[in-house]
Amino acid sequence: MWQESGNLTNAFGDLTISSNWQDSPDCSENSLVSQLQTTLDLQQQLDIFSMSAGRVLTLSGLTLKTALGEFTARGSKNGQHQHLVTLTLEKQVLAELCYEAEYAFTPLIQQQLLLLESEWLFALRNALVVSRLQQMALKDPLTLLGNRRFFDDSFAKAIQLAKRHQSPFVLLLLDLDNFKQVNDISGHSVGDDVLLKVADCMRDTLRATDSLFRFGGDEFAVLLSDSDAEHAERVSERLLQAIKQDAFLAEHQVGCSIGLARLAPEQQARDVFHQADEALYQAKLSGKGKVRHSSLTRPKFAEARAGALLAAS
Structure with missing residues (x-):
């Protein structure tokens, strides 16, 4: 079975967008090739391809599995029969395609689908390159979590x-305790390992x-x-304990503090963020390694923070 790779370079090799969109045999206005070339969105390409494939055999479902994620054609459901193919271009594995249908995939049908797949390869490669670049622009290069722009x-x-x-909606803001001393x-190399371990704890x-x-x-x-928002306190405590109990993080005495803010009907995004930031400050002030809700109004919060800064000076 296809295994998604976290290493996009290994998954795609040195992919570049094809400068020649006419490499496929048929680029007439109504051809599958021309339709696929109208978009660089993977989901849209899959939906276009599924319509053409559905003329060969009535499909129950169609799934595209790539190193960038898994995409399912609109209206897909499980079928009695499956047909798996690996889409390869110039010795580079692009993706795996999984067909599902109520009828068997005979050799003739497989051959007809293969012809359609060959018409998709160049457009698919270009869409994968663009999607990869888009993801890189929105991810933190070290942890591969979303970056501030994506947030x-x-x-x-x-x-x-x-x-x-x-x-319901809840925002959690986390700040590591004792990270500066690491x-x-x-050194910063160990600091990077700490950040990677925290990201793994969050994912797990x-x-x-x-x-x-x-x-x-x-x-x-x-x-x-x-x-999850309804049980945000439980989620926060579970996350706090996962980081606290990790052996590598414990070795370096790294924990975290968490500020939690719930969305109220009259609030805007900036209000929720400020409240979560206030709660995080309270968690730090209370001795670290805590989860806190925002309970201070913004003027009181500003006054408290100013007082703390004055005391620390």
Whole structure:
């Protein structure tokens, strides 16, 4: 079976966007090739391809598996028969395609599908390159979590969606405890290993559908919606314990503090962020290794922080 690779270079090799869109045999206006060339979106390409493949055999479902993720054609469901193919161009594995149907995939049908697949290869390669570049622009290069740019966009959309559907939403802001001393004592290479381990703890603790981000430095964020948002305290404590109990992080005496803020109907994204930031500050102030809700108003928060800074000076 296809195994997704975290190393995009290994998965795709040195891919470059084809400068010659006419390499495929038929580029007439209504051909499959020309239709696929109208978009560089992988989901749209899959939907276009599924329509052509459905003329060869009525399909129950069609799934495209790539190193960038898995895509399913609209309306897909399980079928009695499966047909798996690996899409390869110039000795580079691009993806795996999984067909599902209620009827058997005879040798003749497989041959007809193979001809369609060959018409997709160049457009698919170009779409993969663009998607890879887009993901690289939105990911932290060390941890591969979303970066600040991706967070800003995802946060705003999550707030809009929660308001539209009147569903719960919670923002978690995480800041590592004692991280500076790791860099000072053990060096930045060990500091990078700590950040990688924290990212792994977050992935292992939270659902694959949860949105995880690294702002930069030792600051992280999590967007929780629906059922997870309703149990945000439990999720936060579980995350706190996962980081606390990791052997490597414990060796370097690294933990984390978490600030939690829930979306209220009248709030905007900036209000939720400020509240989570206030809660994080309270968690740090209370002795670190804690989860806190925001309980201070913004003026009181500013006054408290100013007082702490004055005392520290």
